[in-house]
Amino acid sequence: MARLSSPPRVTSRSTERGRPAKVTGKQRVESVVKYIFLFSALMSILIVVMIGIFTFREAIPAFREIGIIKLLTGTVWRPGQGQYGILAMIAGSGLVTLGAVIIGVPLALGCAIFLSEIAPPAVRSIVRPSIELLAGIPSVVYGLFGMVVIVPLVRNIDVPGNTGFGLLSASIVLAVMILPTISSVSEYAIRSVPKRFREGSLAMGATKWETLTNVILPGAKSGIMSAIILGLGRALGETIAMIMVIGNSVIIPFAASDNPLSIFLSRARTLTGNIAVEINYATGLHESALFATGVVLFALIMIMNSSARILIGRRKWEKK
Amino acid sequence: MYENVIMKYASITVFSLLIVLGACGTDSDNEAASNGTEPVEENSLSGELNVVGSTTVQPLAEVLTEAFEALEPDVIVFVQGGGSSVGVRSAVDGTADIGMASRDIKLSELQENPEIRVHTIARDGIAIIAEPGVTVDNLSKDQIRNIFSGEITNWNEVGGENLVITVVAREEGSGTRAAFEELVMDDDLILGNAILQPSNGAVRTSISVIPGAIGFLSFGYLDDQTKPLAVDGFLPTEEFAASGSYEIVRPLNMVTNGPPEGIAAVFLEFIVSEDGQAIVASEGYLPVN
Numbered sequence: 310m311a312r313l314s315s316p317p318r319v320t321s322r323s324t325e326r327g328r329p330a331k332v333t334g335k336q337r338v339e340s341v342v343k344y345i346f347l348f349s350a351l352m353s354i355l356i357v358v359m360i361g362i363f364t365f366r367e368a369i370p371a372f373r374e375i376g377i378i379k380l381l382t383g384t385v386w387r388p389g390q391g392q393y394g395i396l397a398m399i400a401g402s403g404l405v406t407l408g409a410v411i412i413g414v415p416l417a418l419g420c421a422i423f424l425s426e427i428a429p430p431a432v433r434s435i436v437r438p439s440i441e442l443l444a445g446i447p448s449v450v451y452g453l454f455g456m457v458v459i460v461p462l463v464r465n466i467d468v469p470g471n472t473g474f475g476l477l478s479a480s481i482v483l484a485v486m487i488l489p490t491i492s493s494v495s496e497y498a499i500r501s502v503p504k505r506f507r508e509g510s511l512a513m514g515a516t517k518w519e520t521l522t523n524v525i526l527p528g529a530k531s532g533i534m535s536a537i538i539l540g541l542g543r544a545l546g547e548t549i550a551m552i553m554v555i556g557n558s559v560i561i562p563f564a565a566s567d568n569p570l571s572i573f574l575s576r577a578r579t580l581t582g583n584i585a586v587e588i589n590y591a592t593g594l595h596e597s598a599l600f601a602t603g604v605v606l607f608a609l610i611m612i613m614n615s616s617a618r619i620l621i622g623r624r625k626w627e628k629k
Numbered sequence: 630m631y632e633n634v635i636m637k638y639a640s641i642t643v644f645s646l647l648i649v650l651g652a653c654g655t656d657s658d659n660e661a662a663s664n665g666t667e668p669v670e671e672n673s674l675s676g677e678l679n680v681v682g683s684t685t686v687q688p689l690a691e692v693l694t695e696a697f698e699a700l701e702p703d704v705i706v707f708v709q710g711g712g713s714s715v716g717v718r719s720a721v722d723g724t725a726d727i728g729m730a731s732r733d734i735k736l737s738e739l740q741e742n743p744e745i746r747v748h749t750i751a752r753d754g755i756a757i758i759a760e761p762g763v764t765v766d767n768l769s770k771d772q773i774r775n776i777f778s779g780e781i782t783n784w785n786e787v788g789g790e791n792l793v794i795t796v797v798a799r800e801e802g803s804g805t806r807a808a809f810e811e812l813v814m815d816d817d818l819i820l821g822n823a824i825l826q827p828s829n830g831a832v833r834t835s836i837s838v839i840p841g842a843i844g845f846l847s848f849g850y851l852d853d854q855t856k857p858l859a860v861d862g863f864l865p866t867e868e869f870a871a872s873g874s875y876e877i878v879r880p881l882n883m884v885t886n887g888p889p890e891g892i893a894a895v896f897l898e899f900i901v902s903e904d905g906q907a908i909v910a911s912e913g914y915l916p917v918n
Contacts, residue, residue, distance in 0.1 A: 385821075386801075387801065388802065389810075460838075461838070464839075470795070470822075472795050472824065472839045473839070474824055474835070474839070556824040556825070557824065557825040557827075558821060558823055558824055558825060559821055559825070560821040576822065576824060578825075585827075586800045586825065586827045587800055587801055587802055589684075589711065589712050589802075589827075590712035590713070590714055590715070590800070590801075590802030590803060590804075591714070591802055592714045592715060592718050595801075
């Protein structure tokens with residue numbers, strides 16, 4: 310569809326160029342409006358840049374006094390004793406995000422396939438808004454739900470030291486939170502697989518399932534990958550819901566029983582949680598170290614979003 | 630076409646991150662804003678007074694402020710939270726006229742600024758609480774230290790049932806945590822696997838629902854959701870704390886940079902006066918005398 314829209318754009322530009330250079334009132338209004346929009350666009354870039362600079366500037370003392378390597382690889386975070394290592398938080402954020410992907414991606418892909426390939430329009434018109442509604446629920450409500458429903462359920466798993474607060478509860482909550490992102494972006498990806506692929510496959514006698522697994526999903530692969538990466542970015546940034554269910558202990562998550570999966574019952578702290586929990590009381594180097602945590606988060610999310618964009622550029626049939 | 634959708638979600642992600650980071654910025658902004666309101670010193674005592682710091686002292690300071698403003702109608706007192714460390718720092722750098730701290734002043738803070746004057750306005754006990762299902766009623770200070778440092782991990786080691794102990798504590802930087810560490814932990818550290826909650830209320834709620842949980846709480850937050858434990862035979866009550874039998878008691882301090890002057894001096898005098906201390910007692914804290 311993006312291909313179709315480009316030729317008209319070219320023609321409209323050429324007619325503009327061909328017009329006599331007489332400025333009418335209408336054209337003046339148009340150019341004013343154009344600059345207003347340009348200004349808004351520049352403003353949003355400016356805001357991002359300003360926040361980036363500000364965060365980085367505040368983090369400089371931490372980078373200088375603690376050292377980037379020591380900050381990133383240190384396993385002990387005790388600001389009272391002058392120890393600032395955020396590896397435990399990086400591990401916490403990483404594992405909770407991994408857990409959310411394991412639980413959330415199959416669900417979200419199922420939704421996307423159902424909506425784009427299976428559901429009749431009437432059903433779709435009910436299911437899709439309900440999924441989108443999930444994106445509109447404030448995260449503190451997810452946190453509350455996690456605390457009173459998920460945490461007590463997880464507590465029933467019989468592993469020593471399991472309190473329900475930890476990675477598993479957090480991953481379940483997070484999986485639901487990233488579901489709308491992944492599902493709607495992958496749905497668009499699946500829909501944008503050209504109809505002729507589908508028709509060709511069916512015409513050659515493939516079943517619907519074969520068409521789905523051999524033609525449609527491979528065709529939408531890069532789009533689905535970028536959907537997942539965007540979901541990852543959203544998961545990394547989530548804060549308040551995580552604080553409420555993850556336990557906030559500053560430890561590298563560990564497996565408490567012989568089963569390595571019990572690592573997900575371990576408590577943890579996320580990068581975002583580290584900032585939100587401690588910023589109220591932080592002064593001096595402690596405060597700067599929290600800003601450094603923010604810089605790490607910022608960098609991680611920028612990497613996520615850029616890789617999503619790069620993946621989009623790799624849709625093969627589009628290149629043709 | 631779906632690039633747009635992707636961009637939409639990408640920007641949602643970036644913006645939620647920015648909000649988190651933005652929230653970090655507001656603290657220093659507020660301090661900068663209160664910079665402009667220096668107290669005006671006049672004989673008839675009118676003007677403004679900025680009091681900033683510990684969220685534990687804040688509710689008490691607000692009640693005291695109300696009474697003080699009734700006595701001195703031309704004075705406006707602004708009370709603002711931020712934490713004990715912020716309180717000390719604000720008093721030192723002049724952002725606030727008075728800083729509030731729910732702990733003793735650290736040696737490092739005194740070394741940095743020898744001019745700090747500490748005024749203890751009340752005392753507050755820290756109770757050790759457990760989940761109501763725990764059968765143990767009394768712990769010694771040593772046992773508490775060993776539980777919080779992770780050496781004792783099961784209630785059966787201290788005379789209870791076979792139940793794993795889950796330690797719940799406050800986050801790093803909290804005045805209540807700092808006071809608990811100083812009064813109970815000596816040089817031991819609270820174990821890393823402790824569940825950390827960012828407020829007294831959140832500590833209380835989590836302890837009430839986690840089987841075998843233990844934690845600490847300001848006296849003011851005690852209620853029947855959790856079970857208060859006796860320490861060395863004394864329950865955490867105001868009587869035992871006042872008599873000195875209950876030992877985990879911390880000072881609630883106000884801090885000035887140098888001897889207090891003007892409105893600040895009058896305000897601090899009022900707090901330690903009989904009327905002021907009566908308010909302290911009626912709010913559930915221990916008077917200083």
